[in-house]
Amino acid sequence: MSSKVNMTQYVGYIATSLDGYIATPDGGVAWLDPFNEAVAADGGDGGYGDFIADVDALITGRETHEQVLGWGWPYEDRASYVLTHQADYTADHVTAAGDIQTLRKAIEKAGHKKVWVMGGGATQRAALDAGMFDTLRVFVMPTILGGGRKLFTDGPQHNLTFVSSQSHGGGMLQIDYRIKD
Missing domain, CATH: 3.40.430.10 (Dihydrofolate Reductase, subunit A)
Known part of the structure; x- marks a missing residue:
C-alpha cells in the first residue's frame, strides 16, 4: 500500500x-x-x-477533457482537473488546470478522497511518474x-x-x- x-x-x-x-x-x-x-x-x-x-474528482488531459465535453459531460458535479501546459486553460467543468504538481496541490487542498486519473497516455505517465x-x-x-x-x-x-x-x-x-x- x-x-x-x-x-x-x-x-x-x-x-x-x-x-x-x-x-x-x-x-x-x-x-x-x-x-x-x-x-x-x-x-x-x-x-x-x-x-x-x-470517485469525487477526475484528472484528464486537455484533449480527453475536450473529447468528453463533445460527448456531453457524464460525470455530473465531480470536480475535473485538467493536465495542460496552458495554465490559463478554461472550459466547462474545469476546476483547475496546469501541470501535475499544480493539480495535485489543488486536489489535496480541496480534500478529495478518490480521484480517477482518466486522461490519455501522457496524463497516465505524468501521474505515475509523480x-x-x-x-x-x-x-x-x-x-x-x-x-x-x-x-x-x-x-x-x-x-x-x-x-x-x-x-x-x-x-x-x-x-x-x-x-x-
Whole structure:
C-alpha cells in the first residue's frame, strides 16, 4: 500500500488493446463499442458503476477533457482537473488546470478522497511518474489496433504488484494492480 500522508487516493481505470493502445491515432475510442456492448449483453457494466460511485474528482488531459465535453459531460458535479501546459486553460467543468504538481496541490487542498486519473497516455505517465497512483485497473481488450495512442507514454520503469484478475463478456480481461512504493 502507499505510504502517503494525505488521504487522497489516486486510481487508474482504463481500457487498452492487447498491443497497448487506448485510442486510434486520431484519438478515437469507438473501437471499444463492441466490447462495451458485449459486457452490457451479459447484464453488467464491467464494474464501472461501483467504481465511479466513490470517485469525487477526475484528472484528464486537455484533449480527453475536450473529447468528453463533445460527448456531453457524464460525470455530473465531480470536480475535473485538467493536465495542460496552458495554465490559463478554461472550459466547462474545469476546476483547475496546469501541470501535475499544480493539480495535485489543488486536489489535496480541496480534500478529495478518490480521484480517477482518466486522461490519455501522457496524463497516465505524468501521474505515475509523480507517484500519485495507488491502484491501477486495466481492461485488456481482445483486439490488436496496430497503432495509435499508447496506454503510457515513454518514461522510466515502474513496478506494480498484481492484486487480481477477472474476465468479462466479449473476452475482456480486467487486471488490478497496486503501485509499489
